[in-house]
Amino acid sequence: MKNKIVISVLAALFVLGMAPLFAGGQQEGTAEGGQAAEQDVVVYNSYWSDPEPKRVEAELMEMFNEQNPNAKVIHSTVAHEDFKQAIRAYLTSSAPPDVLTWFAGNRARFFIDKDLIMDISDVWEEAGWNDSYSKGFRAMSSVDDKQYFLPGNWYWWAVYYDTRVFDEYDIEIPETWDELMAVCEKLKDNGVTPFTVGTKYRWTAAAWFDYLNMRVNGPEFHINLMLGKESYDDPRVLKVFNDYWGPMIDKGYFIESPASYAWAEAIPFMTNGDAAMYLMGDFIRDSYPEEDLEYLDFFRFPIIDPNVPVGEDAPTDGYFIPKNSQNPEMAKKLLKFFGSKEVQEYVAKELGRLVTNNKVDTSVYNENQLKGREIVNAADYVAQFYDRDTTPEMADKGMNGFMEFWQNTDQAEEITRQAGKIQATTLRRVTHNLLRTSAGGTLPPAFHT
Amino acid sequence: MLNAKTRYKLIPYAFLGIPVTIYLIWIIGPMLYSFYLSFTKWDGLTAPEFIGTKNYRILFQDEVFFISLFNNIEWIILFMTIPIALGLTLAMVLNRDIPGAKTFKASFFLPMVLSLVVCGLVWSWLYSPHSGLINEVLRRIGLGALATGWLSNPKVVMEAVIAVAIWRQVGYVMVLYLAGLQSVDQNLLDAAEVDGASAIQRFFNVFMPQLAPVTVIVIVISIIDSLRAFDLVSVMTRGGPYNQSSVLANFMYIEAFNNYRMGYGAAIAVIIFIISLMFIMFYLTRIAREETNA
Numbered sequence: 001m002k003n004k005i006v007i008s009v010l011a012a013l014f015v016l017g018m019a020p021l022f023a024g025g026q027q028e029g030t031a032e033g034g035q036a037a038e039q040d041v042v043v044y045n046s047y048w049s050d051p052e053p054k055r056v057e058a059e060l061m062e063m064f065n066e067q068n069p070n071a072k073v074i075h076s077t078v079a080h081e082d083f084k085q086a087i088r089a090y091l092t093s094s095a096p097p098d099v100l101t102w103f104a105g106n107r108a109r110f111f112i113d114k115d116l117i118m119d120i121s122d123v124w125e126e127a128g129w130n131d132s133y134s135k136g137f138r139a140m141s142s143v144d145d146k147q148y149f150l151p152g153n154w155y156w157w158a159v160y161y162d163t164r165v166f167d168e169y170d171i172e173i174p175e176t177w178d179e180l181m182a183v184c185e186k187l188k189d190n191g192v193t194p195f196t197v198g199t200k201y202r203w204t205a206a207a208w209f210d211y212l213n214m215r216v217n218g219p220e221f222h223i224n225l226m227l228g229k230e231s232y233d234d235p236r237v238l239k240v241f242n243d244y245w246g247p248m249i250d251k252g253y254f255i256e257s258p259a260s261y262a263w264a265e266a267i268p269f270m271t272n273g274d275a276a277m278y279l280m281g282d283f284i285r286d287s288y289p290e291e292d293l294e295y296l297d298f299f300r301f302p303i304i305d306p307n308v309p310v311g312e313d314a315p316t317d318g319y320f321i322p323k324n325s326q327n328p329e330m331a332k333k334l335l336k337f338f339g340s341k342e343v344q345e346y347v348a349k350e351l352g353r354l355v356t357n358n359k360v361d362t363s364v365y366n367e368n369q370l371k372g373r374e375i376v377n378a379a380d381y382v383a384q385f386y387d388r389d390t391t392p393e394m395a396d397k398g399m400n401g402f403m404e405f406w407q408n409t410d411q412a413e414e415i416t417r418q419a420g421k422i423q424a425t426t427l428r429r430v431t432h433n434l435l436r437t438s439a440g441g442t443l444p445p446a447f448h449t
Numbered sequence: 450m451l452n453a454k455t456r457y458k459l460i461p462y463a464f465l466g467i468p469v470t471i472y473l474i475w476i477i478g479p480m481l482y483s484f485y486l487s488f489t490k491w492d493g494l495t496a497p498e499f500i501g502t503k504n505y506r507i508l509f510q511d512e513v514f515f516i517s518l519f520n521n522i523e524w525i526i527l528f529m530t531i532p533i534a535l536g537l538t539l540a541m542v543l544n545r546d547i548p549g550a551k552t553f554k555a556s557f558f559l560p561m562v563l564s565l566v567v568c569g570l571v572w573s574w575l576y577s578p579h580s581g582l583i584n585e586v587l588r589r590i591g592l593g594a595l596a597t598g599w600l601s602n603p604k605v606v607m608e609a610v611i612a613v614a615i616w617r618q619v620g621y622v623m624v625l626y627l628a629g630l631q632s633v634d635q636n637l638l639d640a641a642e643v644d645g646a647s648a649i650q651r652f653f654n655v656f657m658p659q660l661a662p663v664t665v666i667v668i669v670i671s672i673i674d675s676l677r678a679f680d681l682v683s684v685m686t687r688g689g690p691y692n693q694s695s696v697l698a699n700f701m702y703i704e705a706f707n708n709y710r711m712g713y714g715a716a717i718a719v720i721i722f723i724i725s726l727m728f729i730m731f732y733l734t735r736i737a738r739e740e741t742n743a
Contacts (some may be wrong), residue, residue, distance in 0.1 A: 085706045088493040116492050200601075202689070257578040257598025258692045269579075395710040404691035407603055 014398065015310035039072040042330040043097040045090065046075070047083035052286040056350045064337050071330055081201070084392075090238040091116045096322040098331035101152075104140050104316035105384045108149050111320075117148045118321040119329065120335065127336045132359045140316065150339050152320075153353035155318040156372040157207060157385075158298035165192060165276040177215075177304040184253045187276050195248075198266030202399035205385035208278050209402055210313050212240045215304035219311025219381035226389035232398075233420025234393040240407060241412035244304070249409050259403060281315065282372055285352055298368075300375045309380035315388060316356070332431075397422045480722075486715035489727075493711050504716035513692045514717070517700040520607050524696065525675040527611050528618065533667055535615075536622025537660075541652075543623070544630045554627070558620035565617070569684030572613045576600050600686050603693035610681050610694055618674075622667055630656075662739075670733040676725050685732035698723050 010158055048057050054077055061075050076097075078086060083101075090096045091111060101116065102108055111117050124147040126131055130138065133151070141149035165171075169190055176179040184194035199205045214222045217236045224230040224236070248254065255269055264287040269275035271292045278284065279301065288296055303310070321331045337343055344355040348364045354373055376382060387395035401419045405412055487504055489497035508514050539557060543550045575582045576599035584596035591702065599609040634658060641655045657664075679698035682688060687705060688695035695703075697717060705714025 074532050088709065092494060111494075116494065200689070201687070257601040259601030260576070260578045260598040265577075393710065396703065400689075400691040403689060407690060 010087045039068050040068075040330045041072045041074060041146050042099065042327050043333055044072045044076075044099045044334060045083070045097040046077055046082045048101065049077050049079045049083075050168065050283065050286050053351060056347060059350070060338075060343060060346070063343070064334065066335065067337070068330075071333070073334070080385065087210075090325075091322050093123055094324060095326050096324050098325040098327050099319055099321055099334050101317060103322055103384065103388050104149060104318050105388055106390075107388050108141075108318075108320065109143065112139040112143050112148045116323050118323050118325060118331075119146050120150070120332065121146060121147045122323060123147075123150075123332050123335055127339055129357075131337055132341075132357050133339075134356075134358060135401050137316075137356050141318070148215055149318055149320050150335055151316045151318040151356045152338055153318075153344075153347055153351070153355050154314055155353050156315040156376050157211070157279070157301070158280045158372065158375060159301055160280050160284055160296060161277045161278050162270050162273070162292075162438075163295045163328075165273060165299050173299045174302050175300075176302050176306075180302045181307075184248070185249070188252065192273070193255050193269065193275040194253045195254050195277050195279065196266045196269040197258045197278065198263045198299030199403065200260065200262045200265075202265050203385075204266075204280070205402040205406060206395070206399050207313065208280075209240070209247060209398075210383065210386050211279065211301045212304075212424075213237070214311035214383070215308065216240050216244060218308040219383060222311060223383060223389065224383070226383075226386070228390075228394075228423055231420045232401075232416050232423055234318070234416075237416050238412055240414065245405070246409040246412060249406060258406070281313075282352065282368075285368075296373070310378070311381040311383055312376050312379040313385050314376045314379075315383045315385045391426070393426050394423060397426070402426075454736040466607035483715045483718055483722075486712055487719045489712040489715075490709040492709045497712065500712070504713050507713065508716050508720070513695060513700055514697075516692050517695045517697045518686075520694065520696050521676060521678070524606060524611055524678055525672055526674045527608075528614055529668055529671040532622045532671065533617050533664070535619045536667075537626050538631060539619065539623040541656075544627060554623070557623055560619075561621045563617070565614075565680035566684050568617055569681045570614055572616075573600065573685050576609060582733040600694075601690055603690055606686060606690065606694040610685055613681055613685070614674075614678065616649070618671070625663050625667055626660065629660045633659045665732075665735065669728060672728045675724060675726070676721060 018349040044061075047056060048054055057075070057077070061073050064073060067069060087100065087102070090100065108117070114402075124138075124141075129147075133141075137151045138147070140151060141147045160225075164323075165187070166173075169186060171183055171186065171191075172179075174183045187194045197208075198206050210222065213225070216239060221230055221236065223261075225232065225234075231237075255266065255275055258266065263280070266275075266278070267284070267287060267289075270278055271289055274441050282298075285296070286291065319335055321328060321335065325331045339357060341357055341359040344360045345364050347353055348355045348360060349367070352366070352369060354365070354369055362370070362373075383389055386398070390398070398419055401415045408449075486497060488499060488501060490500050490503075491497035537715065539553075543554055543557075546647075563571075578584055578596070578598040578601070583599065586595060587596045597605060600606055637655055637659070638651065641651050646654065677698055679702065682694055682696050682699045683702070686694045688699045692700075701714045701717035701721065704710045704717060713739050
């Protein structure tokens, strides 16, 4: 009896283990077999996994198939966090996907340096992107004047708020730190929590650090901190925690137990009137309930020190072709498609993102997009985002530090000292890399169209 | 050629050849490679660079390692004692012919059918501080002061996750004991009763010794399950907030696949392997001894 069970379990495992092999075999069959002439297979993996972006991408794939009847795009969508973990396996495999989504800036340059990304200068040349993309975007995609990346779209970060709450308590949009604190106090007095935030995946807390550090110490200090040229164990960093962030947490300006919620799970606090504001990227719109969207507005993160240049987070997402792509011809075609004016216009209209091709007329933008664009254009410097500007490892430890601080606001000194120590031991071996690739350590270029 | 006797002796090895080859290629090979990787620095992209025991030296100074190790130990202790106590109690109760015993057995066993990921997701909602069932009930019955962010409060987060694992395990342990109770010798019980043994004496001196083999299996399963605990932590907290609910497997995963420190991750894996091996060896030698006895 016992043996029988063991044998059937083993048999089941064996069969299950073989299944992917057969599936893989079949796929290869279609790619290399007789059908290859009729169907040009191109594999595209993307991390646009939220419902709205997913819908738009499915439509784009249909458009591409219409334009290229003999192309067969095998398109898979992988959840954001999983994609980040899978990409190294993709890139080092002998038959990687032909086109991948990825983050512009240091995270792309890391792979370019390892010679894993295809030089697509020819695509830039043929598609005329050297003229139709701004210098900032071109520099962001280039290493040694060769292009490896296609910036696809970008978005801004801002303080989002519910206009109903602001109207009810007759609140003006705060432009300075004192005004923001007054708003928070007023909301709090009326039983409304000023800020909602869901920090389960931690990066929402990193946004607070990005903005506070940039507003207090300036974007230059911030980027140097990201690159390891400045230390977390610096009194200026401590100031961010003890003078600005800590008091906000202590005074109850954030919802309770934020670490219990993923970022989108914290949205209901805003829509049901328990909280008023959310520091977030514009993709909040994709997850905001449709019936409440008309009450969602945003303003620039208030200025803390008027003498400090203004920095904004404006992450750029895009595409690249892995060096070992099996079908570079079709991959380049797909890339040209993504960078084309038509597709960019479509994405701008359907998804509300800002796009990168200059040829796209600004008339396609709605009021929100123009306002967000204005915030970023008015900035002196543009950063990508905390976990995109520094190394994955430092980002992981840093964000843990933020979470610890959130729980123990009196521990800032210890936490920043720890972060400084981690930075000194872990960032050292990659600092060199970052400095070299980011054009001698200069700040990422601001977007100017 | 070979004579019949030798051939007869060799046949089992010929059959074993295939599984052993598969085992060597897919289990032993990668395992040895992991050992090698634990002595290297590897980002998963460029070639691994040999750095000796440095990973281990860093590991033994890493606070997160000790938090994770401690959490694993806590997991083992709670995961062993509570399900055994509850599972055995349920088994004793349901072993009698009470009405609806089958329904109870089935419903207690039901959580075991769910995958850990599903359990994790469902319980994340139950634990939700604002509108989750648990806090809602606490507030309704006037214990609102106890309501907390179960998965965000560093003081209770580990226990909150372990509770889910226990919830799922109790029914399983109950079934194991129910099976064990079938083999309890009724004559011994009757004899004990005739001799005037109290219920407590009967339980500890008659039931428990006869259930010892089941208890050993339950303990070993619990320990091994505790050491490889990963799914619930990964789904419910990812080790957060700030590593307070980290366990070794999760720590390894984050370092290797999130922070791209494959060598360091391999070193953590080796430590998990060594700890697990101690318990597995204990279990296997016991099984082997029983087999030779029988």
